[in-house]
Amino acid sequence: MNEFMPHFAPFVVLGFLGTLFLLGVSALILFYGAVRRSSFLAVLGGVACTALLACYGLFLGGASLFSREKILPPGGWKYFCEIDCHIAYSIAGVQSAASLGPELEPVAARGRFVLVQVKTWFDENTISSHRGNGPLTPNPRRVLLVDDAGHAISTSPEGEAALTRAGAISTPLSQPLGPGESYTTKFVFDVPANAQGLRLFITDADWTSHLLLGHENSPLHAKVYLGLEPGLRSNTDSPLRIP
Secondary structure: EEEEOOHHHHHHHHHHHHHHHHHHHHHHHHHHHHHHHHHHHHHHHHHHHHHHHHHHHHHHHHHHHHHHHEEEOOEEEEEEEEEEEEEEEEEEEEEEEEOOOOOOOEEEEEEEEEEEEEEEEEEHHHOOOOOOOOOOOOOOOOEEEEEEOEEEEEEEEEHHHHHHOOOOOOOOOOOOOOOOEEEEEEEEEEEEEOOOOOOEEEEOOHHHHHHHOOOOOOOOOOOOOEEOOHHOEOOOOOEEEEO
């Protein structure tokens, strides 16, 4: 099961940029009318700006109203548009333990450590005809773990530092990759012991995503998650060590 964020991304981006262009033109008409003391041009520019903002806001709210939360099962891919190609993310592995790190200096979790391995894949089948095969640097992403109560959990600096000391290999999400290439990134979360229904939330980190029609970051829009619990393995008796 795959999910694209947002759907019809090229058209969504074009609609956003087109609206910005028309708003700029309307603002110039408004400004010119004010400078020339032309009430007609000033009113025309003001009405156009108001109408554009109202229409775009209506479509933005409508897309959020009809959205539905989705939790992708293990093996599912969440795709993000990079305009002329797509980057996809999937769960590559999940483990849980009470402590993490080298055998002689393990770090204890406040609740339990959950280590999530995420696979990043540049899907070569999504490249546009004019792009070519050059490498791509993915857009910035935000990564959180969310439980069934809706509590968002950020990565644990202490846990990830312990993982590094243990010699784990993890490729950052910002690493460029070529068409068809993939890599794995490890994230460590310190999760309350009683947390249930864990799922991973990966989304765009740039502010413009909040203004795109159908994007999960837009106001009141439902989210798309990567489910974890079916693959969660517990190892609470000894420190978790990942090569």
